Amino acid sequence: MNFAIFNAIMHKCRMSKKGGGEKMEYQLLMRTAICAGELLLKSGAETYRAEDTMNHILKTSGCEYIEVHATITGIMATLYDSAMSQPVTMISRVKKRGMHLYKIVRVNDISRRYCGGEITLQEAYDALQKIGSDLYRQGTKSISTMMIVTGFTLMFGGGWMEVLASLCVGGVLAGMIQFVITFIRM
Template sequence: MDYKLVMNTAILAGELMLCSGAETYRVEDTMNHILNTTHAQTVEVSVMMTGIVATLGNPDMEPITATKRVQERGTNLNSIMEVNEISRRYCAGDLPLEEAYERLQKIGPKQYRVWLFNLAVIMVSSGFAPLFGGGLIEMAAAIVTGGVLALVMTAGKKLQISGFIQTLLSSFAVAVSAILLKQVLPMVDDNIITMSSIMPLVPGVAITNAVRDTLLGDYISGAARILEAFLIAAAVALGVGTGMALMGVFFPGGGLA
């Protein structure tokens, strides 16, 4: 058996899952299943938010240790599903090792086109308006602010702006555009529009994964995810607050909720 290829396959599977937002325990479990197909005496996997370390060894061979630094993380459930499907088929013997590795290499980081992603951001912004007590006019206004949010997010990705700054700028743009709409359409509730439009920025998945990792004993990854979620929430609050304060200077009485 090609132990190095098995190790490369496990590392690649773990990297794809970690970059796609999978929980730490799920990444470790998948990698352990792949490495255990070698029936090696020593199989060790350690996964954190920022990196992966794995060791594979037998008494009659030099241990193989691999590390992988993971710097970019997001949420892509489709990639996680594809990796799980490939690993299950390989571990069940339905997929050769070489083919499994090739299929993992073909898994791309993006699932949807840019225009489709932006459309989803706009529809999510509009869809949350009724949940906060808004009517049809707030839903229509949220489409406009959602469009502004999608535009800023797309520009930030193309300019490769860091996540914290991008979130801050996006929430700032949402607050400013909502208050400007309030000046054009006085009957619109700018608070509802702002709350609805920042929902795509809320770190719900990060908080959920942080709780799951912590409950399963992965305290380092859990604490790191909690800190990441806190920073995102702080960026949203800072961006919205700055936008409202700035617009309050130009529109006294209408810029602050």
């Protein structure tokens, strides 16, 4: 028996046993793949890595047509099978980028665990959603900014009055950074 045919039969059996209809399962699979690709691009991964990860996730569907295209600013993915009434297509724009290697490692780990059958699709989606939240809360960032400014004051021989002044300056700086990020969207 051809492996592709066996895979497609097993997938259709899996879909019918899970309930909720095939359309819902394909939608969740697509949202999971898009979420993984978006997290990778936002975290500084290369476009080919985002495409490759999304392809691996979507190939678990056993569909005959899978197309993924990623650029620095967006992701497009289509999933189609002859058993489906219409293809599932999603497009996502990536507006914010940074360098978060920890997030890249986490996304790759979740992708490998899902493709290896260690976790379910819903568990993979939920785990990716948790990764999407910021690594540090705003309060932690503000306190860190204040401590850095204070540390430099002490390092350059400042007294206690200068330390108190630098704490105030650090607080104002943290507030300005948050304002710029929130309203000007750096």
